[in-house]
Amino acid sequence: MTNPLRLGVYTDAPIVGGAERALATLLGSLGAPVDVTLLGVDEGVVAEIAAARPGCRALVLPPVRNKADLRGIAAHLRAVRHLRPQVLHANLRTPFSCQYAIGAALITPGVEVVAVEHSPISSQAAVQRLLRRILVRRLAAHVAVAERSARVVEDVLRLEPGTVRTIYNGVPDEQGGPPERVAAGPVVGAVGRLSREKGIDVLLRALVELPEATGLIVGDGPERAALEQLARGLGIDGRVVFTGYTPDARRFLGAIDVLALPSRFEALPLSAVEAMLAQRPVVATNVGSVDEAVIDGETGVLVPAENPAALAHAIGTLLADPGRARSLGAAGRERALARFSAAAMAQAYEALYDEVRR
Numbered sequence: 639m640t641n642p643l644r645l646g647v648y649t650d651a652p653i654v655g656g657a658e659r660a661l662a663t664l665l666g667s668l669g670a671p672v673d674v675t676l677l678g679v680d681e682g683v684v685a686e687i688a689a690a691r692p693g694c695r696a697l698v699l700p701p702v703r704n705k706a707d708l709r710g711i712a713a714h715l716r717a718v719r720h721l722r723p724q725v726l727h728a729n730l731r732t733p734f735s736c737q738y739a740i741g742a743a744l745i746t747p748g749v750e751v752v753a754v755e756h757s758p759i760s761s762q763a764a765v766q767r768l769l770r771r772i773l774v775r776r777l778a779a780h781v782a783v784a785e786r787s788a789r790v791v792e793d794v795l796r797l798e799p800g801t802v803r804t805i806y807n808g809v810p811d812e813q814g815g816p817p818e819r820v821a822a823g824p825v826v827g828a829v830g831r832l833s834r835e836k837g838i839d840v841l842l843r844a845l846v847e848l849p850e851a852t853g854l855i856v857g858d859g860p861e862r863a864a865l866e867q868l869a870r871g872l873g874i875d876g877r878v879v880f881t882g883y884t885p886d887a888r889r890f891l892g893a894i895d896v897l898a899l900p901s902r903f904e905a906l907p908l909s910a911v912e913a914m915l916a917q918r919p920v921v922a923t924n925v926g927s928v929d930e931a932v933i934d935g936e937t938g939v940l941v942p943a944e945n946p947a948a949l950a951h952a953i954g955t956l957l958a959d960p961g962r963a964r965s966l967g968a969a970g971r972e973r974a975l976a977r978f979s980a981a982a983m984a985q986a987y988e989a990l991y992d993e994v995r996r
Contacts, residue, residue, distance in 0.1 A: 642671040643991055646723030646749075648739040649678045650701065651731055653859075654686055654885070655831045656908045657756035660783070660807040661729045666690035667808065667984035672991075675721055677739065686885065697721075702738045711738055718742040718749065724995040725778070727987075728753045733794060740773050750778035750994045752987075755802070757905050758782065758790040771795050778994035783807045784906040784927030805990070806930075808983030809911045811975065817892030820879045821852035824957045827894035827918075829887050829909040832859030837900035837923065839865060843946035844900070845874050848954055856890050858883040891916040896956050896963065902943050904928050910938075911978045914970030919963045921952045931978065937970035 647665065651658050665674060665687065674694045678684040679701035688696040699717055702710035718726065718739065726743040728736040733755055743749045753774070774780060774795050780802045782788035788802040819825070826845065830836050838855060842865065845853045855865070855878065862880065869875040881890070887909075891897070897913035899922035906927045910920050914931070920938035922928045932938040939956065941948040956963045 642673050643725065643995060644721075644723045645672050645674050645991065646718070646721050646726040646743075647674060647676045647729065648726060648736055649676075649683065649687065649729045649731075650735050650739070651678070651683050651729075652680050652701075653831070654683055654883075655731070656807075657729055657731050658683060658687055659908055660756065662687045662690035663808055663810060663980050664983060664987060665694060667810075667980040669984070669988060672988070675723065677717060677721075714738045715742040715745075719746050722746060723749060725749070725991050726751050727991075730755050730757075732757050733791060737773060740777075744773065744776050748996060750996065751776070752779045752781065752990060752994060753777050754805075755780070755782045755787060755791050755905075756807075757903075758787050758794060779803070779990055781805050781990070782905070784930050786927040786930065787905045803990075805983060805986045806978055807906060807908060807911075808980035809908060809915060809974065809978050810980045811915055813888065813892065813916065818890060819893045820854055821877070824848075824851045824896075825854050825894045826851050826896050826898050826953055826957075827854040827856065827890060827913075828898045828900070829856040829890070829912070830899075830907065832857055832861045832865060834861055835901060835903040836861075837902045837943065839868055840900040840902075840944060840946050840949060841898050842868050842872060842874065842878065844898075844950035844953065845878065846872050847947065847950035848957070851877070851953070851957065853878040854881070854890060854894060855879065856881045856884065856887045888912055888916070891918055894918060896921055896953050898949065898953060899923065899928065899932075900943075900949055901925055901928070906931060911974050914938075914967070914974040917964070917967035917971045919956050919966040920970065921949065921956065923949075931973070932970075933973065936966070937973050938966055 676688045676696045688694045700710045743751045869878045897920045904926035922932045923943040924940040934940040939952045
């Protein structure tokens, strides 16, 4: 960029998940001539993301609870009009999030909107779909974090093919703190938000067939209590560790033997790329854009979704063959470095901002 850019970044996330961690990495990797203000609706989320970029200004807005919440909608409009960024980067957890910030930016003169889709899940609400289809046609740029995800978004929103461009999320090549080994035997880890789409219940059922393995579940979310109850019901609670939320989840990667990604639905999971950088083999369900990172038989193993037996077999095979596990881990690191670097992500967004700003 030749001149400093006034960049507004918006998230309506109530907790920090993969989309928010990717945003923090982006803000920390953008070059100096970008003046960033982060807007969000949760104080903790805003503080954690803003901390990734020294000097980043932060503004917490009241969440918009529904379409009748005129106070929340007005607060978003006032904030965007007062800030008046050249570009507003909307970080979408789903295709139907961030709509009030996007709407405020679209009616504010001089503001261009870049919408970034992290999880292309369709909505069952006809009004939501209609509103988003109206808004999306006025975006300056529309981005997805993986190729297949871009095509899904186009299908959901009835857009022309090629309308949504792809910029892969980047992951810094860094390790967490000292590894925390939770068991003397083999450890199978899973990292992410504990919600139904992540399929942690499938992993718990797979662990029944892996009696020598300990499960390490890193993260928190609405399904945690149900998952803990399921572990007790399956009789494996003595060898399943739930860590809860931690901002430094990567420190656990050095203490696992296999990363499991048993998702029912995914875009491009950061946990898989982080495990690849840590040279840990990944066993993942072949959903969403997972196979754009995990290449079956080369950097990991892909299995069908909703299949605990297949998941258990793939994990067990790697635990029984450490040499193959190390080979997959090494190849995974090479692919992660080549395709999913934080620097490449930042450069792509900087070029995009420069393209669309007035």
